[in-house]
């Protein structure tokens with residue numbers, strides 16, 4: 184008997200469609216140069232924007248919290264999984280985001296699911312979403328009871344058209360969700376226009392700032408601060424898994440939002456709390472963000488340098504405005520080949536193919552960090568040039 188026999192066929196299909204994934208293995212700390220699959224490579228793949236993953240002050244805070252509070256709480260937040268560290272982090276994240284309160288949730292993914300599911304509870308509700316929003320927003324929509332409306336990426340005319348539809352106008356509750364920084368293209372949501380439309384049409388606004396927190400705006404406070412829109416966005420989602428380099432997410436907004444969510448949000452209620460070391464790392468990480476502004480400065484200097492060099496070499500780097508820089512290839516096989524050839528040259532950049540991105544938009548996604556030295560980036564660009572020419576991409 185082979186009841187799971189169908190998996191063999193599924194895997195065969197994945198391989199045929201170039202969608203089979205075999206993760207590479209990290210054998211060192213996450214860093215700008217890292218040991219991966221037995222090879223020391225310039226690492227252009229992690230979201231460790233500020234190099235907090237291996238920062239001495241952050242590691243010290245994790246060790247101290249472990250000594251004081253132990254390795255875990257063995258409880259969900261609402262039973263006895265909320266430590267004084269959790270409370271301290273929530274207060275500090277609210278201050279970071281310029282909101283009244285915040286609620287730490289298991290991950291960025293579950294934060295989106297938790298908010299969409301908790302607020303959109305009736306088929307008379309409408310959830311409006313940018314077509315390039317993160318998978319967790321899509322799944323949040325699926326778990327909500329709302330009708331879904333998807334507008335073309337950053338297309339304000341299309342958004343307005345949707346807001347004018349009679350069934351949208353008649354909805355009980357309306358909520359618009361957008362990534363702050365789009366995770367595959369690195370462009371930024373048109374938040375001022377979105378906020379204006381949300382106000383005009385009485386729509387709850389929600390921004391997922393996973394790739395913007397610690398990166399964009401003054402002190403890395405995110406998209407809302409970048410556009411000087413403090414107080415004008417209802418819900419800000421953040422992740423602790425990217426620039427903060429640990430694991431977790433949060434929803435920042437009003438105290439009512441926090442209190443409601445912590446009473447009803449299913450992922451929050453039914454999955455246990457973060458270990459003290461994780462929470463203490465985030466508190467320490469926030470201190471580093473405030474006290475070492477040179478990290479964010481270097482991140483953006485590196486971003487500018489790397490983008491310019493890739494463009495000079497003739498690569499199409501899309502519409503990115505942030506440290507996420509796509510290198511467009513336009514074909515799955517070629518994208519995988521480029522990634523493999525670069526790896527052989529000592530550079531790791533991941534290929535992203537359909538269905539994560541549309542057909543014809545296959546690419547390598549690169550992310551520079553504050554830890555890369557100019558020589559690392561020059562080395563990477565030289566490898567890109569060599570391999571790009573061999574594959575006829577440039």
Ligand SMILES: *Cc1c(COP(=O)(O)O)cnc(C)c1O
Nearest residue numbers: 290291292317366393422424431
């Ligand atoms: C990465 C990402 C998430 C998920 O965050 P995790 O903390 O890793 O679960 C959510 N939204 C966006 C836009 C992301 O890029």
